[in-house]
Amino acid sequence: xxxxxxxxxxxxxxxxxxxxxxxxxxxxxxxxxxxxxxxxxxxxxxxxxxxxxxxxxxxxxxxxxxxxxxxxxxxxxxxxxxxxxxxxxxxxxxxxxxxxxxxxxxxxxxxxxxxxxxxxxxxxxxxxxxxxxxxxxxxxxxxxxxxxxxxxxxxxxxxxxxxxxxxxxxxxxxxxxxxxxxxxxxxxxxxxxxxxxxxxxxxxxxxxxxxxxxxxxxxxxxxxxxxxxxxxxxxxxxxxxxxxxxxxxxxxxxxxx
Numbered sequence: 001x002x003x004x005x006x007x008x009x010x011x012x013x014x015x016x017x018x019x020x021x022x023x024x025x026x027x028x029x030x031x032x033x034x035x036x037x038x039x040x041x042x043x044x045x046x047x048x049x050x051x052x053x054x055x056x057x058x059x060x061x062x063x064x065x066x067x068x069x070x071x072x073x074x075x076x077x078x079x080x081x082x083x084x085x086x087x088x089x090x091x092x093x094x095x096x097x098x099x100x101x102x103x104x105x106x107x108x109x110x111x112x113x114x115x116x117x118x119x120x121x122x123x124x125x126x127x128x129x130x131x132x133x134x135x136x137x138x139x140x141x142x143x144x145x146x147x148x149x150x151x152x153x154x155x156x157x158x159x160x161x162x163x164x165x166x167x168x169x170x171x172x173x174x175x176x177x178x179x180x181x182x183x184x185x186x187x188x189x190x191x192x193x194x195x196x197x198x199x200x201x202x203x204x205x206x207x208x209x210x211x212x213x214x215x216x217x218x219x220x221x222x223x224x225x226x227x228x229x230x231x232x233x234x235x236x237x238x239x240x241x242x243x244x245x246x247x248x249x250x251x252x253x254x255x256x257x
Contacts, residue, residue: 022074023092025099026067029055041124046071048122066103067117068096073122075239083240093235094228104252108138109227111146119234121241125256132171133235136164139227144208147221158204159196165211165223168230172237175218183210 006145024032024047032055036042044052051069058064069095077086097117101107106115116138121131139147139161147157169175184196187207193199199207215223224230241247 009234020088021092022071022086024051024055024069024071024090025096026055026058026064026069029059045124046073048072049124049126050120050122052122066100068093068100069122070235075242077234078239079243083236090232095160097231108231109140109143111142114143114146114150115136117231119193119231119238121238123242123256125254127247127251127256129255130247130251131244132238133187134164134167134171134237136160136167137230137234138227139164140227142225143227152169154201155199157203158201158208160198162208162211165215166224168234169211169218171241172233173215173219175215179214179235180211180217183207183214 024065027140029043029052030041033047036046040052043055046052047069052063054067055069070089074086074089078084078089097108100117101115104115106113108115108117116136118133118135118137120133121127123131142249144157148154151157166177166180169180184207187199187203188194188196191199191203192257210222224233
């Protein structure tokens with residue numbers, strides 16, 4: 001398994017009364033309802049609307065890709081305790097990931113049989129586009145090369161990879177979009193094409209390399225090749241987006257507490 005180690009977490013505060021279960025698979029809705037009761041508002045309050053609906057679709061047998069929800073209580077605890085992971089959360093994420101890998105028959109970070117995941121936000125109340133999302137986590141240089149062999153479609157692979165570098169850079173690390181977009185505009189102008197769809201596989205491979213350079217220039221370190229670090233930082237970024245200006249302004253306008 002590609003996932004082999006969890007980061008050490010701070011000790012739980014003595015006055016922390018938070019629950020010990022922070023993560024539920026989509027297939028564990030019955031277990032969630034043992035905690036919340038069957039009232040749907042309570043389920044959404046724990047899993048968020050997106051997580052609750054994905055769990056319900058899984059339960060009724062619709063074809064939903066395997067996944068898991070990190071609870072709203074975990075997010076609250078993280079934010080209330082100075083952006084500190086509550087005790088047991090990271091270990092539960094790693095355990096849920098291993099179950100996801102087993103269900104999918106793929107491994108995060110395995111170049112020969114790669115699993116890609118997304119970290120998406122969700123709240124009890126609908127807040128479309130107000131919180132952050134990170135897609136294509138699990139891609140790195142080795143996985144991209146492996147996916148080219150698997151798909152025989154390097155254009156698709158490097159288009160997906162450059163999207164991760166840009167999204168991770170902007171959402172997780174706070175890099176402005178402009179350096180990425182300006183370079184992409186420059187590439188299209190040099191090629192004499194109007195649209196992204198007109199770029200070929202070599203173009204996207206070069207764009208990906210340049211995006212990695214932009215990332216390093218702004219962050220001071222290389223784009224993370226460890227998918228587990230990608231996942232860790234993406235979860236933290238999505239948690240933090242609850243307190244982003246866009247989300248706060250929306251909640252104030254919609255009278256969401």
